[in-house]
Amino acid sequence: LQANKTKRRRKWDIGKLIYMNNIEPQDCIKRWKGEDEDDENEDESDIENEEQDFFTKKAGITDQSKETFNDLEKFVPYFEKMEKLVEKWKTFDSINDRFIGASMKSKKES
Amino acid sequence: MSSNKKSPYVSFLGSQNFRLRIVLSTLSGKPIKIEKIRSTDLNPGLKDYEISFLRLMESVTNGSQIEISYTGTTVIYRPGIIVGGSHTHNCPPSKPVGYFVEPLLYLAPFSKKKFSIVLRGITSSHNDAGVEAIKWGLLPILEKFGVRECALHTLKRGSPPLGGGEVHLVVDTLLAQPITIHELERPMINAIKGVSYSTRVSPSLVNRMIDGAKKVLKNVGCQVNITADVWRGENSGKSPGWGITLIGETKKGWCYLAEAIGDSGAIPEEVGEMVAYHLLEEIESSGAIGRTQLPLAITFMVIGKEDIGRLRIAKAEIDERFVVLLRDIKTIFGTEVLLKEVDDSSDHSDDYIVTIKGNGFTNSNKKIA
Numbered sequence: 461l462q463a464n465k466t467k468r469r470r471k472w473d474i475g476k477l478i479y480m481n482n483i484e485p486q487d488c489i490k491r492w493k494g495e496d497e498d499d500e501n502e503d504e505s506d507i508e509n510e511e512q513d514f515f516t517k518k519a520g521i522t523d524q525s526k527e528t529f530n531d532l533e534k535f536v537p538y539f540e541k542m543e544k545l546v547e548k549w550k551t552f553d554s555i556n557d558r559f560i561g562a563s564m565k566s567k568k569e570s
Numbered sequence: 571m572s573s574n575k576k577s578p579y580v581s582f583l584g585s586q587n588f589r590l591r592i593v594l595s596t597l598s599g600k601p602i603k604i605e606k607i608r609s610t611d612l613n614p615g616l617k618d619y620e621i622s623f624l625r626l627m628e629s630v631t632n633g634s635q636i637e638i639s640y641t642g643t644t645v646i647y648r649p650g651i652i653v654g655g656s657h658t659h660n661c662p663p664s665k666p667v668g669y670f671v672e673p674l675l676y677l678a679p680f681s682k683k684k685f686s687i688v689l690r691g692i693t694s695s696h697n698d699a700g701v702e703a704i705k706w707g708l709l710p711i712l713e714k715f716g717v718r719e720c721a722l723h724t725l726k727r728g729s730p731p732l733g734g735g736e737v738h739l740v741v742d743t744l745l746a747q748p749i750t751i752h753e754l755e756r757p758m759i760n761a762i763k764g765v766s767y768s769t770r771v772s773p774s775l776v777n778r779m780i781d782g783a784k785k786v787l788k789n790v791g792c793q794v795n796i797t798a799d800v801w802r803g804e805n806s807g808k809s810p811g812w813g814i815t816l817i818g819e820t821k822k823g824w825c826y827l828a829e830a831i832g833d834s835g836a837i838p839e840e841v842g843e844m845v846a847y848h849l850l851e852e853i854e855s856s857g858a859i860g861r862t863q864l865p866l867a868i869t870f871m872v873i874g875k876e877d878i879g880r881l882r883i884a885k886a887e888i889d890e891r892f893v894v895l896l897r898d899i900k901t902i903f904g905t906e907v908l909l910k911e912v913d914d915s916s917d918h919s920d921d922y923i924v925t926i927k928g929n930g931f932t933n934s935n936k937k938i939a
Contacts, residue, residue: 474909478907488890539851545844
């Protein structure tokens with residue numbers, strides 16, 4: 461827990477973090493991704509980084525959601541707000557290699 | 571009386587992962603004690619649907635003992651053996667049938683008799699698995715582990731709030747042990763399919779949802795095939811409702827899933843679009859399987875035979891839900907999962923390989939020679 465307070469960012473091994481029962485699940489994920497408690501303006505810095513944004517913001521929405529998102533009782537996983545999704549998926553570049561037809565198409569183009 | 575040092579129960583705190591904990595306890599045969607269930611809530615203790623779930627567990631097992639404290643905040647569950655058989659379960663209006671079918675899938679293959687369970691109630695909701703999500707998202711996972719004969723039949727659809735739907739879960743495969751899986755690749759999607767359904771509303775809503783979804787998926791680079799499924803009359807339950815489920819299908823049999831239902835006042839095109847975007851998100855944030863399928867797959871890997879199983883997951887799938895899942899599994903089975911980064915430079919991904927050694931669980935109803 462002391463490592464949290466030091467300024468230097470320690471690289472955590474997620475495999476170990478998962479089984480440290482004294483650390484809350486959301487803190488595990490935060491530490492692993494290198495977002496310590498001390499950066500308060502999480503929401504702003506996250507906009508720049510879409511991928512990290514995906515999982516970190518949820519703790520900040522409301523107290524209520526905090527509980528539901530680490531609960532497997534809820535089947536539907538967390539998704540971003542519509543506006544962000546529309547913006548993000550203007551192109552399918554990031555997942556092009558996941559489709560059989562599309563990957564061949566993009567190979568031809570490049 | 572003599573050695574009271576060790577508690578006879580595996581203990582848990584809180585209401586989270588309630589069904590999973592009961593399921594894991596049943597599979598492992600270890601009694602559990604769950605304390606402080608919503609103890610700080612305005613309405614403390616178990617909810618009606620959780621009680622209903624415990625009743626269902628009682629009916630599919632033999633010899634299970636359930637003790638609930640006076641306030642409902644503490645439950646002691648001593649699992650019996652899984653017997654299955656034919657049952658009918660009336661689900662409370664607070665939770666859809668998916669909530670009850672999901673945990674049954676973990677148990678059904680290890681039963682003494684085949685599972686044939688009719689569940690009545692609501693068939694779709696915002697937070698729980700819909701009928702199509704189970705049929706297309708979870709049953710294929712079971713198939714990968716050797717459970718080939720399983721089906722969920724929709725006899726009647728029932729939208730919230732009044733429900734009136736009916737589904738029939740049939741699991742005919744009885745296994746001694748799930749087989750080990752190895753999936754080190756990200757499977758390629760060859761088609762997107764889906765169903766847009768409605769009960770007691772104009773069929774035009776269904777087509778408008780399809781239009782919305784197709785608009786988003788227009789240039790995705792594979793076939794998009796969404797069926798319209800309009801339910802009328804007797805079999806369409808008591809409330810008007812509509813929703814859409816989309817899956818990304820792969821040749822290998824894995825699939826990615828997204829679904830949603832419309833509220834009164836929601837615009838069908840927007841719901842269709844939203845689900846399409848959710849599917850894209852789900853594809854991006856998945857390795858071999860999606861986030862909704864992960865708990866089932868991981869659990870079956872853990873109770874598999876004493877062999878190493880491997881599964882590719884995306885970095886985005888390692889979230890809080892994943893952490894609580896693995897912690898609960900460790901608490902009950904003592905099994906730890908190994909995570910290794912994929913060091914394949916050809917496909918610049920940040921995926922991980924989950925490696926699990928099965929704990930050699932055997933179905934107590936089946937003798938292995």
